[in-house]
Structures are given as C-alpha cells and as structure tokens.
Amino acid sequence: MLFVEYPKCSTCKKAKKWLDEHGVAYEDRHIVEQNPTAEELAGWHARSGLELKRFFNTSGNLYKELKLKDRLGEMSDEEKLALLATNGMLVKRPIVVGDDFVLVGFREAEWEARLG
Numbered sequence: 001m002l003f004v005e006y007p008k009c010s011t012c013k014k015a016k017k018w019l020d021e022h023g024v025a026y027e028d029r030h031i032v033e034q035n036p037t038a039e040e041l042a043g044w045h046a047r048s049g050l051e052l053k054r055f056f057n058t059s060g061n062l063y064k065e066l067k068l069k070d071r072l073g074e075m076s077d078e079e080k081l082a083l084l085a086t087n088g089m090l091v092k093r094p095i096v097v098g099d100d101f102v103l104v105g106f107r108e109a110e111w112e113a114r115l116g
Contacts, residue, residue: 001026002097004036006088015094015106024115031088038085044095048102052080055104057092
C-alpha cells in the first residue's frame with residue numbers, strides 16, 4: 001500500500017500514527033518531492049469513487065492564490081489532473097492507495113472500515 005503525505009502536515013502525522021498503531025504496512029511517499037503524475041492521479045481518481053474536486057487541497061495557500069474555487073467549475077477533468085500534477089501542495093493529503101481502493105484525506109471511521 002502507498003501512503004502519500006506531506007511530512008509537515010499535522011493531519012498526515014495523525015494518519016501515519018494511526019497506520020503504525022494498527023500495524024498497517026505501507027510505502028511512504030513525500031507528495032512534494034515525488035508529486036503524483038496526471039496518469040497516477042487519473043487512476044487514483046477512478047479507484048476512489050470520489051469527485052475530482054476532492055483531490056484538491058482546498059485549504060492550501062496555493063489553491064487560494066490561484067483562485068481555484070472560482071476556476072475549477074470551468075475546467076475539464078484533464079485540465080484538473082494536469083494542474084494537480086504540477087505541484088504536490090495542490091493535492092489533498094494524505095492519500096492511501098491500495099490495489100482496489102484509494103482514500104483521500106484522513107477520516108478515521110473511513111480508514112477503520114477499509115483498513116482496520
């Protein structure tokens with residue numbers, strides 16, 4: 001399983017602690033040093049069952065600076081994926097990627113149901 005995180009993010013730290021406490025094995029990946037590609041994101045999006053908007057870090061400074069709240073509605077999925085692939089700080093984290101599922105963000109009940 002792949003755990004995609006930004007190590008300074010407090011939510012990512014909580015999620016990593018949860019994984020460790022529950023004995024879940026994972027490969028760690030720094031989202032800024034190894035930003036997901038558009039192709040990876042497209043695959044994760046398909047497996048997640050979520051709206052593509054959920055992959056955006058809507059509370060991040062870059063999201064706000066680029067005024068994406070107003071722009072995302074006008075963009076195609078391909079444009080959104082390409083944009084997400086430009087900078088890991090735009091991507092919601094943490095992300096857990098399994099063989100047949102993807103979890104975006106840390107919601108303990110959701111993680112417990114899928115991984116617990």
